Amino acid sequence: METHYVQNADLLQTLGGPRGKRMIGPAPTPALAWLVSMQDSASLDGLTQPRAAQSPKSLFLPPSESVSTYGPRASPTATETQPLVMLGVRACELRARNYLDKVLAGGEFHDPAYRRRREAITIVSCDCADCAESCFCTLVGGQPFATEGFDVNLTPVDGGFVAEVATDKGRQWLGQIASTPAAPAQLAAREKLRKEMTARLHKQNAAYATSAFESVPAKLPEGDDEGWQTFAADCVECGACTHICPTCHCFYLYDQAAGEDRFERVRTWDSCLLSTYHRMAGTFGMKPTPRPRLSSRLANRVLHKFVYSLRQYELPGCVGCGRCVDACLGAIDIRRVVRDLSA
Numbered sequence: 001m002e003t004h005y006v007q008n009a010d011l012l013q014t015l016g017g018p019r020g021k022r023m024i025g026p027a028p029t030p031a032l033a034w035l036v037s038m039q040d041s042a043s044l045d046g047l048t049q050p051r052a053a054q055s056p057k058s059l060f061l062p063p064s065e066s067v068s069t070y071g072p073r074a075s076p077t078a079t080e081t082q083p084l085v086m087l088g089v090r091a092c093e094l095r096a097r098n099y100l101d102k103v104l105a106g107g108e109f110h111d112p113a114y115r116r117r118r119e120a121i122t123i124v125s126c127d128c129a130d131c132a133e134s135c136f137c138t139l140v141g142g143q144p145f146a147t148e149g150f151d152v153n154l155t156p157v158d159g160g161f162v163a164e165v166a167t168d169k170g171r172q173w174l175g176q177i178a179s180t181p182a183a184p185a186q187l188a189a190r191e192k193l194r195k196e197m198t199a200r201l202h203k204q205n206a207a208y209a210t211s212a213f214e215s216v217p218a219k220l221p222e223g224d225d226e227g228w229q230t231f232a233a234d235c236v237e238c239g240a241c242t243h244i245c246p247t248c249h250c251f252y253l254y255d256q257a258a259g260e261d262r263f264e265r266v267r268t269w270d271s272c273l274l275s276t277y278h279r280m281a282g283t284f285g286m287k288p289t290p291r292p293r294l295s296s297r298l299a300n301r302v303l304h305k306f307v308y309s310l311r312q313y314e315l316p317g318c319v320g321c322g323r324c325v326d327a328c329l330g331a332i333d334i335r336r337v338v339r340d341l342s343a
Contacts (some may be wrong), residue, residue, distance in 0.1 A: 002171075004179040005186050007160040008044055014177050015042035015087070024059065025087030026052045032132065032326075038087060048156050050132040051090045051321060055246035059086060060100060060117050063243075064268045067113070067253070071262040079113040081120040085173060089125040092137045092319040094149040096246035097123075102313045103249055122169045125150040126161075127190070128197050134322030136205045136335055142320050144197040157189040208335040219342035220307060223291075223299035227341050232295035234330035239271030241324035241332075242301065247317050250277070272304070273297050302337055 015023065015038040026033030026046030032053040033046035046052070066077040089097075104111040105118065128135075128144035137144060146153050151170030154161040162182050165171050221227055242248040250270040258264035270277060277297065279289050291297045309317030318334070325333050 002165040003182040004163045005182045006163050006177055006179045010178045023085040047088050047126050048129040050130050057246045066264050067267050068265045079116050081116050083120055085122045087124045089123050091146040092142055092321040093246055094146050095319040099247045099315050122173050123150050125153045127155040129156045134325035137320035138201045139205050140316050140318050140320040145194045155190040157186050162186050162190045208339045223296045228295040228299040231332055231337050232298045234332050236329050237273055238329055239273050240327040242271040244323040244327040272301050
């Protein structure tokens, strides 16, 4: 791969470029970065903060979208896409994108809307120069820097970034920015940052044994085990953990009126923690939901991440971004769930 050096000023000038070219990236806040339009808030500070508070999943898979209309005739809803640059994507988010590719575009059946959005996006990833206390990518086989899956990868070094180009799309994007070949000292600074961040993540997750995560499929109890109730007692069934998760992809379909003799089918995100999830028609006593107990729904969520996904897709459904830990109103830490129930 080609490696270049880009100065901060030159990259910043690109962020505030023509408004016809959409660019989404992290903007700084007092706590965590927040994904915004770079044309409206051009700043490089978010690239050196921990990963953004929300996942970029919504750019591939919107929270709500029309999938078809029907009436006298039925037709799929056209998916409008335009070229988009995603700036500051982290390694955990690339792993999540790879997982969604397997689910939505890798099998016999695929989601055409997802695929069109996916193909229209240029991904400019960025090494982690900081991390949240909830980050645990190293526990699930990840690392705080990307080695594949990007068009361009940035690493913050003194005065700028080392830019590694992997694809023609990335080459085209970087070609708009003044750059020079990366010097040996800049490459050495990149390796130093990567080693420091990896060591930091290992240290902050030392309380959660890596061996427990490596053997999770063999150790986590079944969904009807009473051990799950220990953590379900703190769950308020808000669904925040699944909605913030970069790999959760469950959806709900409903129909609504879209005009005279016209109706629209809408897809929205759904959550396996909600009591209405998988609800079936029937009278009282006919089991309207296959998982009436919250503890079994919580178990299903965790088992899907660490057991079922491995069986079905040969990939873990958790990338260690820690967003579910930050979002949980009941302060449920999935690291502690796995560690304690695997013991």
